[in-house]
Amino acid sequence: MSAPGTTKEPVLYLALVHAPVRNRRGEEIAAAVTNLDLHDLARLACTYDLPACYVVTPLEDQQDLVHRLIRHWLHGIGSQLHPDRERALRRLRVRPTLEDVVSDVERECGRTPLLWATSAHRSGTGGGAPRGPLILETTRRPGVMVLGTGWGLAEKVWRLCHGTLRPVEGRADYNHLSVRCAAAILVDRFFRERTTPTL
Amino acid sequence: MSAPGTTKEPVLYLALVHAPVRNRRGEEIAAAVTNLDLHDLARLACTYDLPACYVVTPLEDQQDLVHRLIRHWLHGIGSQLHPDRERALRRLRVRPTLEDVVSDVERECGRTPLLWATSAHRSGTGGGAPRGPLILETTRRPGVMVLGTGWGLAEKVWRLCHGTLRPVEGRADYNHLSVRCAAAILVDRFFRERTTPTL
Numbered sequence: 001m002s003a004p005g006t007t008k009e010p011v012l013y014l015a016l017v018h019a020p021v022r023n024r025r026g027e028e029i030a031a032a033v034t035n036l037d038l039h040d041l042a043r044l045a046c047t048y049d050l051p052a053c054y055v056v057t058p059l060e061d062q063q064d065l066v067h068r069l070i071r072h073w074l075h076g077i078g079s080q081l082h083p084d085r086e087r088a089l090r091r092l093r094v095r096p097t098l099e100d101v102v103s104d105v106e107r108e109c110g111r112t113p114l115l116w117a118t119s120a121h122r123s124g125t126g127g128g129a130p131r132g133p134l135i136l137e138t139t140r141r142p143g144v145m146v147l148g149t150g151w152g153l154a155e156k157v158w159r160l161c162h163g164t165l166r167p168v169e170g171r172a173d174y175n176h177l178s179v180r181c182a183a184a185i186l187v188d189r190f191f192r193e194r195t196t197p198t199l
Numbered sequence: 200m201s202a203p204g205t206t207k208e209p210v211l212y213l214a215l216v217h218a219p220v221r222n223r224r225g226e227e228i229a230a231a232v233t234n235l236d237l238h239d240l241a242r243l244a245c246t247y248d249l250p251a252c253y254v255v256t257p258l259e260d261q262q263d264l265v266h267r268l269i270r271h272w273l274h275g276i277g278s279q280l281h282p283d284r285e286r287a288l289r290r291l292r293v294r295p296t297l298e299d300v301v302s303d304v305e306r307e308c309g310r311t312p313l314l315w316a317t318s319a320h321r322s323g324t325g326g327g328a329p330r331g332p333l334i335l336e337t338t339r340r341p342g343v344m345v346l347g348t349g350w351g352l353a354e355k356v357w358r359l360c361h362g363t364l365r366p367v368e369g370r371a372d373y374n375h376l377s378v379r380c381a382a383a384i385l386v387d388r389f390f391r392e393r394t395t396p397t398l
Contacts, residue, residue, distance in 0.1 A: 039377065040379060040380050043373075046373040047371060047375070048371065049371040085375075088375065170246035170248065172248040174242075174246050174286065176242055176283045177239075177383070178238065178242060180239060180377070180379050180383075181239050181243055
């Protein structure tokens, strides 16, 4: 991994938001952290050279849980059995709010990040393909792809974001991917769409 | 979903192979089924209109486990709480071997399927982008994307396949995605690369 901001390559971070998100009735909640989300997104971050994946939760017991998981893989028996996993989990960072993520990236890169919200549904105002890497290269700002758990990001999180990414629309009217699979497709498209026309 | 083989649209199936696969020492094993793999791949199949995702395991207790999971979501409380999940899990089919998958697809589509192996690493003989949908449209044969759990497909499975899909190579030397994330990216690329040049 290059130190963020030292090259012209676009720098993208992930943020997996657990609160505030919506439940199936549209109410604002704090969702529980899912162990496998963290593994999958850390491995995704490592594969696409994203400097970090932020786990956003204000709940202290959930923060403790994530710290315990990271310790196991970084310093416990996990690191000996699975050095590849250690390399990936090193990219996880726990923060209480998305505002804290913004401050953190700002401190690391020296520039305010651009935030892209993601959703399974097209938003009223956005939904176009933003050609993210080009925007990051031109503005020399880092980017953050903001993913929601539960039934998606709460209104308050949307308001913090500068744009939205085009939802993953497959070949059917069904659109209920896991956040793990959706994140993988969105990150892959983000970088591949730099040189190919969007559909 | 259209009935497979009734339209000119390319028909792709998934097969998640649990045996024979390799362990970290390269030995042939039967891997355990992971609940979340089945959910994620069923949802992926539903989103991209793949008629089925085959769960391949010869172990009867593992087959029972998958059947129990499917029953819960199709007929149990799961279907009432989560109708979207029921729609997806309906696409799971359990078979003891990959040969059984081939027979099944043959019976359903009236044509022998083309099998593509997947791997995190480029194989000696393959690894090119196969422009899969074009091949399926031209030959009017169904396709099966064959995914391995554990440390990847055993030699015997490779020999049953007609080609390989280009591995997901991100932006770094790290290449250890979960099978859930890798499958999502590979299915997305499979259909998107029909009209765009491959990288």
